[in-house]
Amino acid sequence: NAGVTQTPKFRILKIGQSMTLQCTQDMNHNYMYWYRQDPGMGLKLIYYSVGAGITDKGEVPNGYNVSRSTTEDFPLRLELAAPSQTSVYFCASSSQFERTDTQYFGPGTRLTVL
Amino acid sequence: KNEVEQSPQNLTAQEGEFITINCSYSVGISALHWLQQHPGGGIVSLFMLSSGKKKHGRLIATINIQEKHSSLHITASHPRDSAVYICAVSSYNTDKLIFGTGTRLQVFP
Numbered sequence: 001n002a003g004v005t006q007t008p009k010f011r012i013l014k015i016g017q018s019m020t021l022q023c024t025q026d027m028n029h030n031y032m033y034w035y036r037q038d039p040g041m042g043l044k045l046i047y048y049s050v051g052a053g054i055t056d057k058g059e060v061p062n063g064y065n066v067s068r069s070t071t072e073d074f075p076l077r078l079e080l081a082a083p084s085q086t087s088v089y090f091c092a093s094s095s096q097f098e099r100t101d102t103q104y105f106g107p108g109t110r111l112t113v114l
Numbered sequence: 115k116n117e118v119e120q121s122p123q124n125l126t127a128q129e130g131e132f133i134t135i136n137c138s139y140s141v142g143i144s145a146l147h148w149l150q151q152h153p154g155g156g157i158v159s160l161f162m163l164s165s166g167k168k169k170h171g172r173l174i175a176t177i178n179i180q181e182k183h184s185s186l187h188i189t190a191s192h193p194r195d196s197a198v199y200i201c202a203v204s205s206y207n208t209d210k211l212i213f214g215t216g217t218r219l220q221v222f223p
Contacts, residue, residue, distance in 0.1 A: 042118065042200070042213030058210065090157060103147075103211075105157035 001026050006091050006106035013081040013113045021076040021109050023091030031094045032074040033103065034058075034066065036087040043090065049074055081113045117141050118214040120201050126220045133188040135217045137201030144204045146184050148175050151198040151216065160186075160199075191221045 004025045013019055025032065030051045035043040045058030049068040063085055065077040074093075078085060091106040118139045127133055137146070148160040161168050161175040163184075168175050172191075177184040188195055201214040 040215060042116070042215045043202075043211075044213075045210055048210075088155065092157075102159045102162055104159070105149075108155045108157075110155075 004093055004104050004106035006109050010110045017081050018079050023074045024072050025093040029093035029095050033092045034076045035090045038087050083113050086113045117212050120214040120217050124218045127191050129223050131191050133191050135186045135199050137184045139182050139203045142206040146177055147202040148186050149200040193221045193223055196220050
């Protein structure tokens with residue numbers, strides 16, 4: 001199993017550009033999450049999904065959108081990139097909701113918005 | 115004040131030393147997680163516990179629910195243990211994980 005994979009690993013965007021961060025898991029997990037990690041700060045939940053077709057906002061959803069059309073994929077969309085979205089983004093998945101089960105993390109995407 | 119506080123923020127040790135990293139939290143929780151973030155950025159879950167103690171190899175995690183405190187111990191530390199160790203709690207109120215800011219550990223040969 002590859003676990004949780006993310007693409008791209010690195011990306012530089014100009015202000016106002018759009019992009020999609022891809023996340024795929026092959027563990028048949030129902031629950032998937034997107035976090036951002038800013039320097040010196042703890043991970044913050046952006047969006048999460050409890051299954052295909054169901055998504056919900058986390059702590060810091062503004063400026064992002066997600067979709068979950070399949071169990072495996074959970075892409076994160078940035079529509080109008082802003083410097084405040086410069087961060088490292090992690091996708092994670094678990095078989096049960098996060099408070100009851102181990103989460104498996106992807107390798108992260110380092111995004112810089114200039 | 116953060117709901118999850120870790121100490122110390124930074125820690126250096128010589129190979130072979132016994133390491134302790136502390137985590138205190140201020141919310142009601144259903145579980146506490148310890149995660150390891152490698153220098154390359156990848157995050158691995160080490161433990162999830164809701165009471166008592168868990169051991170995996172040279173790593174031991176303990177939790178005291180009454181005192182709202184957890185410790186992560188590393189016995190016979192090794193340079194490959196160098197990483198950021200992150201504490202996170204599953205809050206009853208929000209049902210989400212709340213993360214600490216991490217403890218950066220460097221172990222020198």
